[in-house]
Amino acid sequence: MKPAPFEYLDPRTKEEVFQLLDELGEDAKLLAGGQSLLPIMNFRLARPSHLIDINRIPGLDYIREENGHMAIGAMTRERAIEISGVIKEKIPILSEAARHIAFLPIRNKGTIGGSIAHADPSAELCLMIKLLGAQIRVESSQGSRWMDADDFFQTYLTTVLEPNEMITEIQIPIPPKETVYSFNTFSRRHGDFAIVSVAILLQMGRDGLCEKAKIALGSVNPTPIRAHGAEDLLVGRKMSGKLMDEVSILTEEACDPDSDIHASAENKREMVRVFTGRGLREAFKRYEESRR
Amino acid sequence: MIGQRAIKLYVNGDMVEATVEPRKLLSDFLRDDVGLSGVHIGCEHGHCGACTVLVNGELVRSCLTLAVQVDGCHIVTIEGLAKDGKLHPVQESFYENYGAQCGFCTPGQVLTSYALLKENPNPTEEEIREAISGHLCRCTGYYSIVESVKAAAEKMREQNL
Numbered sequence: 001m002k003p004a005p006f007e008y009l010d011p012r013t014k015e016e017v018f019q020l021l022d023e024l025g026e027d028a029k030l031l032a033g034g035q036s037l038l039p040i041m042n043f044r045l046a047r048p049s050h051l052i053d054i055n056r057i058p059g060l061d062y063i064r065e066e067n068g069h070m071a072i073g074a075m076t077r078e079r080a081i082e083i084s085g086v087i088k089e090k091i092p093i094l095s096e097a098a099r100h101i102a103f104l105p106i107r108n109k110g111t112i113g114g115s116i117a118h119a120d121p122s123a124e125l126c127l128m129i130k131l132l133g134a135q136i137r138v139e140s141s142q143g144s145r146w147m148d149a150d151d152f153f154q155t156y157l158t159t160v161l162e163p164n165e166m167i168t169e170i171q172i173p174i175p176p177k178e179t180v181y182s183f184n185t186f187s188r189r190h191g192d193f194a195i196v197s198v199a200i201l202l203q204m205g206r207d208g209l210c211e212k213a214k215i216a217l218g219s220v221n222p223t224p225i226r227a228h229g230a231e232d233l234l235v236g237r238k239m240s241g242k243l244m245d246e247v248s249i250l251t252e253e254a255c256d257p258d259s260d261i262h263a264s265a266e267n268k269r270e271m272v273r274v275f276t277g278r279g280l281r282e283a284f285k286r287y288e289e290s291r292r
Numbered sequence: 293m294i295g296q297r298a299i300k301l302y303v304n305g306d307m308v309e310a311t312v313e314p315r316k317l318l319s320d321f322l323r324d325d326v327g328l329s330g331v332h333i334g335c336e337h338g339h340c341g342a343c344t345v346l347v348n349g350e351l352v353r354s355c356l357t358l359a360v361q362v363d364g365c366h367i368v369t370i371e372g373l374a375k376d377g378k379l380h381p382v383q384e385s386f387y388e389n390y391g392a393q394c395g396f397c398t399p400g401q402v403l404t405s406y407a408l409l410k411e412n413p414n415p416t417e418e419e420i421r422e423a424i425s426g427h428l429c430r431c432t433g434y435y436s437i438v439e440s441v442k443a444a445a446e447k448m449r450e451q452n453l
Contacts, residue, residue: 103426
């Protein structure tokens with residue numbers, strides 16, 4: 001199918017965008033990479049009256065290490081995140097997650113700002129900003145504000161963004177050097193939307209005890225979630241197979257997936273448990289290898 | 293018609309000027325307005341890969357691109373690979389190794405393989421499979437496509453391309 005007719009605007013400055021958003025309100029959609037928006041427009045599930053193309057606004061795509069965090073412009077392409085050397089070095093789980101996003105042509109156009117604004121529950125980058133505790137800068141004609149990733153997603157495809165607001169930057173705290181990670185995800189065909197994703201960060205102390213743990217789940221709730229109860233179980237403890245199994249069970253209990261054409265809720269919960277166990281083992285193995 | 297736009301771009305090296313509706317997809321523009329029926333439309337939501345073209349050297353889903361967005365850009369479709377009637381080595385390899393059956397996925401497969409080999413002249417089988425994973429093929433089972441890409445890689449290395 002083809003999109004319904006719309007007016008197309010391609011402003012050259014942020015200020016023009018804000019003006020247009022103020023004027024046009026909910027009838028307008030921002031066009032960033034278009035890799036989520038155009039499919040739904042092609043199916044006519046969305047029929048915005050106006051598309052505001054923000055690809056010609058300079059200065060919105062960058063990856064910069066600043067003051068202990070990675071500042072990523074909202075228009076940074078997923079491909080750029082995937083191949084970024086500094087991200088691979090400082091936040092390797094983000095690199096790995098980015099590699100799983102759909103297919104290369106999609107990543108060539110898709111942007112981090114667009115992915116987050118779209119808020120698909122299975123989006124890898126939404127999961128990452130939740131896991132990593134990112135800050136999101138949101139701007140409008142009224143000024144700018146920073147939001148915590150924890151407060152950003154409301155439900156499926158819904159964020160707290162007002163109709164006249166635009167994401168301009170995502171700041172991701174750089175995990176301490178001793179952090180180990182794992183990323184496990186499943187889809188039936190390579191590149192399909194993830195059915196279950198489990199992302200784990202472990203900060204291990206010199207004594208072999210876990211100092212901090214983060215376990216984030218994608219696709220199994222209306223938004224990405226953290227399994228706080230499971231995380232708490234790991235803190236201050238020595239890693240063991242038994243502990244990993246306990247944590248896996250608690251993580252399974254934290255999620256609330258729907259049954260759908262791809263898998264039943266029960267199946268997805270089991271995958272969460274299995275991936276958590278597998279992920280903890282992988283992350284811990286990275287820790288042991290780093291000590292040799 | 294709502295706000296038609298004038299665009300000027302380069303397709304397979306030729307300059308193209310046109311006036312289009314904003315909602316015209318690049319895939320339809322290339323097929324209907326420029327006459328390049330090698331751009332195939334399979335799903336119109338970015339999944340099947342049949343519509344894949346190169347925009348400024350990057351692989352892009354033309355079904356998820358508006359024609360108005362490529363004003364000033366250089367597009368390469370499957371029709372642009374052969375030079376002066378001579379097939380590109382990737383095309384030759386697909387021919388020699390039965391990389392195409394019905395041919396529907398083939399333009400996308402060939403362009404992706406071409407882009408892969410530009411960046412990675414000696415890909416492993418896994419790298420080839422990863423690269424073509426964005427293309428659905430109902431005929432070949434992918435084996436002959438992978439063989440075609442391997443053969444193309446070797447051919448191009450020999451020819452120092």
